[in-house]
Amino acid sequence: MKRLSFSIALPACAILLASCEAGLRSAPPVTTAFVRAAARETANARTLEEGRKVFVNRCISCHALPAIGRYDSKRIPGIVNWMSHRAHLTRDQKDALVEYLLTVRSQPR
């Protein structure tokens, strides 16, 4: 019985760890290094945290989180603006999301 529990628990933990890794890749957490790499001087940890929160909560209602590195930085504000009505974003949330995505985009891949 113990062996059976172990054989179920081990793959389950592996899946969970792998999924956490996948989540962190598409929406990297806001660390000190991340804040330092922020795209604009106006960005701060609070704004970036808010942007990440919007990204992982609102965007997934309609689609999988995209690989931001694939997008041209110049297109990101326009894409966010286009989808912001659908996601019911306030102006502050929209700005925070753009700030976060531009920072993710500027990270080394």
Next chain:
Amino acid sequence: MPPSSGGSKPFPNPRERPSFSMRSIAPILSLVLVIVVIVMAAPAFAGSRRFTYVYEVTTSPPGDVEIENSITWKTRKPDDRGFDQVDFRHELEFGITEKFQAAVYLADWNYHRGMSAGERGFSLTGSALELIYNLTNPVADPIGLAVYQEFQGGYHRFESESKLLAQKNFGRLVVAYNATLEAEWEGDGLEERQGEFQESLGLSFEVNPHLLFGAEFVHEIAFPDWSAAESGKFFAGPNVSFRRRNYWATVTALAQVTRAGDEPDFQIRTIFGFSF
């Protein structure tokens, strides 16, 4: 008992089912129509659902108002080959906070025919209130969790449905699981009671942002009069979800894998929503 998330259940004794004519449901239909028109005028967007039997852990954003309509066609029971039933649900959903949403099922009604369904005709099952509170996020946290509570009231009938919702997003693949406990009271003094435990699992893959394919599985065990459990019933089938800028639709076809005589062999559920 058929898979019940979003569906209605047959009455224990079909002859006690309150049937009525089109004339008697006209006021209800008018009310639904008026509310639909009001909602159409509001600047809202319907949050698209990947599944029809399985609930996801994500909630509507605050201030959001959505309308969802659900149609479920159930047909052919092993003990009643002539059985057909079409269930209708009309839902208004409100985002209250970032993590909390409420929904009102305005009128659950159905058209039925067949030996086990009693007299051919329409039935009004009742109205319901649904509450969902999100606990964790399916991307940022190891697992996304939410709790769900629904209260349904109808003609000599009251039902409580509690769910624990779990979900994990693996990029374009979403896996969701629901554990449901239902309690139901029926009859003149609500003296007839029964319970049910249900598990459902859904997998959905996003081919592109407009098209998703997947499958849903439902397993349920009924407890008539809250005593000994009946044999488990199992349903499985594919689903597809289509979404565009201002509308979406999700369809699931389920076949009964077990041979329970009082359950439909096939059922198809469609949920569609609009943005305005």
